[in-house]
Amino acid sequence: MNDFQAIADRVEIEALRGEFTDAAMMRDRPRLSSLFTPDGALRMPNIPVELVGREEIRAGGERLQSQWDFFVQTTHPGTIQIDGDTATGRAYIQELARTLDGRQGLNYAVYHDHYQRTEEGWRFAERVYEVRYLDTSPLAGTAPHAAQGSETDSADATAAPEPPASFAEPASAERLERVAAALRAGGFAAEVLDDAAAARTRIKDLLPEGASVLTGASETLRLSGIDEDINVGGRYDAIRPHVLDIDRATGADEIRRLVAGPDFVVNSVAAVTETGSLVLASGSGSQLPANAGGAGHAIWIVGAQKVVPDLGTALRRVEEHALPLENARAQAVYGMPSAVNRLLILNADSRPGRGTVLLLREAIGY
Secondary structure, three states, X not given: OOHXXXXXXXXHHHHHHHHHHHHHHOOOHHHHHHOEEEEEEEEEOOOOEEEEOHHHXXXXXXXXXXXXXXXXXXXXXXXXXXXXXXXXXXXEEEEEEEEOOOOEEEEEEEXXXXXXXXXXXXXXXXXXXXXXXXXXXXXXXXXXXXXXXXXXXXXXXXXXXXXXXXXXXXXXXXXXXXXHHHHHHOOOEEEEEOOHHXXXXXXXXXXXXXXXXXXXXXXXXXXXXXXXXXXXXXXXXEHHHHHHHOOOOOOHXXXXXXXXXOOEEEEOOOEEEOOOOEEEEEOOOOOHHHHHHHOOEEEEEEOHHHEEOOHHHHHHHHHHHHHHHHHHHHHHHHOOOOOOOEEEEEOOOOOOOOEEEEXXXXXOOX
16 A cells, blocks of 8 residues: 555544544434444443444434533544554543533543444444543533534524324334334343233243242233233232232331342333433332342333433423323322322443333333
8 A cells, every 4th residue: 555545544534533523522323323334333331332333323322412411522633553444543532521410520531443444435343432531520611502513412402302292192113113222222122012912922931930020010011911910820929919918017128128129120111212211200219229220130011102202301201191190090099199209210221131121012001
């Protein structure tokens, strides 16, 4: 390879790294994913995130970026070693970020890169993100949302997301597949099934006979028959019947221990976002520890009407749709109102495969 070609390759690879930062800053997820080879990988062990293939990278980027209040990334030039149609290199990163749930900090990191020459030009075959310094002290500054750098970012920052036409309307097949891809990018197992009957059958494959199983207080489980299959059938060590037999005044600690760490928890959610987040709401919070990580495995059965674009819309669905329906049920059954006293948001699973989401093409529950 002549010197002019080597110089041109270095310039193009440096431009590729700059394009990555620009796409991240402008929240342009399709453009960011296009910078990778079709089977390229973005690995961030510190988060942890591992995304393989353009679709996972796009969906994973959407999930991560939906959590930002603001994010600033600066890329500094590093090394590039070219070997024919492949190359390796490092880029040095400085980042400031604050998420919507209040996490924030400053970090310095390194991208360890592998590049591939393609018909589209140089592309990332792999980027591995390594944090070298992290400071989580509160950031003093704020993001001037009214003066963002692109139409895409400005829309994300200033426009309230539009809710679906109805929170009871089932999502399309295309949206369900998009949700499934985003969930897989976050470490969840995800399957799209036709209906509750299919989920009822699938549950029997996923739950080993004799396993201790906690079912959540879920209309989806009740209406589908899954609650009865688990708690009445005798196939499993069902936790809920044990709990109901314990005197709540004297056995509160025993109940707490039983529900916190079963082999499996089976439940539904109040909403699932297209960026791959699960949102659960509770009045007492008693069932949330098992869902959050206390149970060895978790299975969530989710009706198609629970799909929403993002976390903001998910929280609106909880307050505007699920709570009024649950409140009416609680009044009829218990003679007292319900409330959203606890919220659990699962953005990713640090133990890939622990959680399985069964997305249904039909609406069930609320």
